[in-house]
Amino acid sequence: MPTSIPYSPSLVLGSVVQPAAMATLLEMAALQGPVDAAQDTLNSFISLKRGLEMTASELVNMNIDPKSMLDKMPDVKAQLEKAAVNYATTRVQQELQMQPLRAKVQLVNAGVESPIDYQRSAPKQMPLAADTLKMDAQYFSFDENEQTAQNTISNIQRFITLAASDVGSDVAFETAQSAVKQVNRQRQMHKVAGTLVLTASCTHRQATVLAPLVLDVDKAVRVWNQLFPDAKDKIKPDANTMAQIARQEGTTAEKSFNIISGATYGSSFVGMVHILRKENTQTSQQRESDVEELQVMADGKNFYSSASGSLGMEETDAEDEKALLSRQEISSHVTVITSGVILGIAATDIQMAVKTFATEEGKTTMDALAALANAGNQDVQSMQSLAANARSGQEFTELQANTVKSVLSKLGEIQGMKVKVLDVNSLMTAFDNYVTAARAGGIGVPINYYLKPITRTQLAQMWMTKYYPDRFLEIEGDDSKVAPPVAAQ
Known part of the structure; x- marks a missing residue:
């Protein structure tokens, strides 16, 4: 049986990724994988048995002896029974492990403000995935x-x-x-x-990406200081500090946070x-x-x-x-x-x-x-x-x-x-309403996230480019120069 897609309300387009929330979803998806695989195996053997029985009936109608084929039916039944036992065992085991993870997913969450400049950024629909339907x-x-x-x-x-x-x-x-x-x-x-x-799950071909994605560097600096409150990690908005940080690009101590810049979608019933x-x-x-x-x-x-x-x-x-x-x-x-x-x-x-x-x-x-x-x-x-x-x-x-x-x-x-x-x-x-909505598109929850990493040196370079464009080589960390500004809706 297709399972319900795990989803966290804290992970939305343009938001700062909470590592714990993302880790929980990935762990839930990993636990659901064996259950779906066991269900697919069971359904395949059920379909095989039904198909062989119908084929044998057709052979009899055509005056063809299906004895040789029917001799294989005991093996099919044994494999079907084994698949059914494996599915029941797997689902019980995985469900017991899923319960504490579901308890971690909160409906109401609080997080830092997104560093995206929504006045100049815009979501765009692009056919990057595929339409699929699995029903049981x-x-x-x-x-x-x-x-x-x-x-x-x-x-x-x-x-x-x-x-x-x-x-x-x-x-x-x-x-x-x-x-x-x-x-x-x-x-x-x-x-x-x-x-x-009745269960069903769909994937939808329309992905949503932020294109162009424009960051507000001042907001991004404030977000960084909230996420990394230690004095050694903070970014001070002055030219000397920013110039020093900008030279540390590529070191092993470089930290970062992620924002969700796009996603592909699926839905489940x-x-x-x-x-x-x-x-x-x-x-x-x-x-x-x-x-x-x-x-x-x-x-x-x-x-x-x-x-x-x-x-x-x-x-x-x-x-x-x-x-x-x-x-x-x-x-x-x-x-x-x-x-x-x-x-x-x-x-x-x-x-x-x-x-x-x-x-x-x-x-x-x-x-x-x-x-x-x-x-x-x-x-x-x-x-x-x-x-x-x-x-x-x-x-x-x-x-x-x-x-x-x-x-x-x-x-x-x-x-x-x-x-x-x-x-x-x-x-x-x-x-019926679900299938109609799935065919029309424009629905779903994220099943694949596009993450854009934001590093400390990247923010320092963008800040120096904004306030001291003549002192450093101009470095763009977003799409502000790629596309013209988008009027607010």
């Missing part, structure tokens, strides 16, 4: 839909027992058993899991998204209140219900007896790390919805009514038994109707709700 993507998707139906009579049996308790507890229990053979309970689980890991969406819809006929509370509520309606041949529960009462448990759980973990570009990331609307419930196959309400009818046929066919059967059938029918009405009336309240989340589509949108 891994995607996993899992979609599961599970439906289960469970039969239970305990809840509805207790409900009807309460409704008919005025005729005696024993009779009420037997009536509930014979009137209700089943109650449908359905649970539906829909789970969608998707994981996408590292993104990972894992989204898990669970939709859990459960319908059941169950009691949610204590028996004592429902007994008080049911007693007041038992007489009227029995007399009219109906099960006297209103919609508000049915809500206390029946429940629709519909839950949607969305968990999303998104990580995007970019170097050299800031991307737009779009959220995706997730429709909030629930699944409707259905009766269990083979055990419909009509089956229950048939059971009631069969039970009634076993009795002596008299006017009283026919009336009892009709009343029981009406009670069960109204019970089922109230169940469906009270449950479905709550579904519409959930439909139409939306929630914004970041998912796989969001990551792909960000990657």
Whole structure:
């Protein structure tokens, strides 16, 4: 997997190089090298294995025996396994060493003023590098839909027992058993899991250089004295001292500092998204209140219900007896790390919805009514038994109707709700924006620095050339005579 490009905010075009910051970046890049090499080796063997398998399939289609080629597959698999183990081992080792180095890279830094004369210097874009793209993507998707139906009579049996308790507890229990053979309970689980890991790194052909690069020698002297505060290293702005320093050019004691005069650029994109969406819809006929509370509520309606041949529960009462448990759980973990570009990331609307419930196959309400009818046929066919059967059938029918009405009336309240989340589509949108920006150019972080050394004798010579042009041979340490001044933007 291409790693994120190490970058220090303290190293910008025209700035004085901080040796510690540059050393940290170079060390980080050295540690990332083996990881990228191990990843490239692993990808090459994966590509080799896939390619050989596809070639074998093509040979079979052309009636050519691929046996000799397939004999080499065990060697390829062994090398692939070895490369995978080496990549995992290398990455773990290098990551452990990278952590303390990352801690050294500060977002906020303070440094000395650049000695560049920005009024006369100007950055220039030049095609000194090359455009390249390295991408690696891994995607996993899992979609599961599970439906289960469970039969239970305990809840509805207790409900009807309460409704008919005025005729005696024993009779009420037997009536509930014979009137209700089943109650449908359905649970539906829909789970969608998707994981996408997408990495890419680019190099860009456009380099930026300061051309012309013009130094302000007075600023440069002040910068030198800040960087080298010892008395023996300081530069005193007088003619005698400057003339003495100018004669020391080329000695072993000559010190210097560097400024960044140009850079080539690259960019990187590292993104990972894992989204898990669970939709859990459960319908059941169950009691949610204590028996004592429902007994008080049911007693007041038992007489009227029995007399009219109906099960006297209103919609508000049915809500206390029946429940629709519909839950949607969305968990999303998104990580995007970019170097050299800031991307737009779009959220995706997730429709909030629930699944409707259905009766269990083979055990419909009509089956229950048939059971009631069969039970009634076993009795002596008299006017009283026919009336009892009709009343029981009406009670069960109204019970089922109230169940469906009270449950479905709550579904519409959930439909139409939306929630914004970041998912796989969001990551792909960000990657499309990254590729578009990379093709357009003008982005990136420095991956190669052009350093211009500034020595003590060089500053002394430039100072003498500026203030005493007739005493020494004119020496230029910048581009002040190469190009005409550039107007400030």
